[in-house]
Amino acid sequence: MGKDVIIACDFAGREETLRFLDLFEKEQRKPFLKIGMELFYAEGPSIVRELKARGHKIFLDLKLHDIPNTVKKAMAVLSRLDVDMTNLHAAGTVSMMEAALAGLTRPDGSRPLLIAVTQLTSTDQERMERELLIREPIDRVVMHYASNAAKAGLDGVVCSPLEAGKVHETCGRSFLTVTPGVRFADGDAGDQKRIMTPAEAKRIGSDYIVVGRPITAAEDPVAAYRRCVAEFCD
Ligand code: C5P
Numbered sequence: 001m002g003k004d005v006i007i008a009c010d011f012a013g014r015e016e017t018l019r020f021l022d023l024f025e026k027e028q029r030k031p032f033l034k035i036g037m038e039l040f041y042a043e044g045p046s047i048v049r050e051l052k053a054r055g056h057k058i059f060l061d062l063k064l065h066d067i068p069n070t071v072k073k074a075m076a077v078l079s080r081l082d083v084d085m086t087n088l089h090a091a092g093t094v095s096m097m098e099a100a101l102a103g104l105t106r107p108d109g110s111r112p113l114l115i116a117v118t119q120l121t122s123t124d125q126e127r128m129e130r131e132l133l134i135r136e137p138i139d140r141v142v143m144h145y146a147s148n149a150a151k152a153g154l155d156g157v158v159c160s161p162l163e164a165g166k167v168h169e170t171c172g173r174s175f176l177t178v179t180p181g182v183r184f185a186d187g188d189a190g191d192q193k194r195i196m197t198p199a200e201a202k203r204i205g206s207d208y209i210v211v212g213r214p215i216t217a218a219e220d221p222v223a224a225y226r227r228c229v230a231e232f233c234d
Helices: 014-022 037-043 045-053 068-080 094-104 125-132 138-151 161-171 198-204 221-232
Strands: 004-008 032-036 058-064 085-089 113-117 156-158 176-179 208-211
Touching: 004 221, 014 037, 014 045, 032 037, 032 045, 037 045, 037 058, 045 058, 058 068, 068 085, 068 094, 085 094, 094 113, 094 138, 113 138, 113 176, 125 138, 138 156, 138 161, 156 161, 161 176, 161 198, 198 208, 198 221, 208 221
Parallel strands: 004 032, 004 208, 032 058, 058 085, 085 113, 113 156, 156 176, 176 208
Antiparallel strands: none
């Protein structure tokens, strides 16, 4: 497990998604795909089934956060959808993460990977202190949430590639780091602030990189995907 490029399918609907994926039809390596809230809420579970049937691994990025019992039941539904990876907010507490894991585990003991979101990268120190009344330094909060996720038995966290090394130091090398914020050295950063190239993300020890626009908005998405794989996986 690990060392793969996950393409963020941030598309509004099925047609646009399939049009994009048709470009990869002849590709030997089937891309691992991330389905987020936009696509899932637009198309429902059928889009997951359809992309699985086309041979893709799926990271279902719905970031669950509710009382433990509700999250447990929701995770049981997601495990039946046969996704390969899904996630929740570590802020939901260790009990919620434990319940999620229990819900996600199938009768035969298998389950998708479960990854925690620590502090969203859109939350900065000032907002966290002023609005959430959390007064610790943000990197300490991120590592604390990652430790809680490890304690609950989760497989890893979504984090900035810049945090991946520290997460591994804190939670162990086998604790997965899934890192967005990836850009090519000669590419456009867009709205991402703390970025790294696929090669740098590899060097720092990210296990999976999540790449959206550098592939989806590229003139040649297949070439951009191959470049990510060559830099990160090979
Ligand atoms: O287009 P881009 O490569 O910036 O896409 C990155 C993907 O990773 C998007 O789906 C975005 O929502 C997601 N993401 C992120 N930063 C986080 C968590 C998720 O960019 N902290």
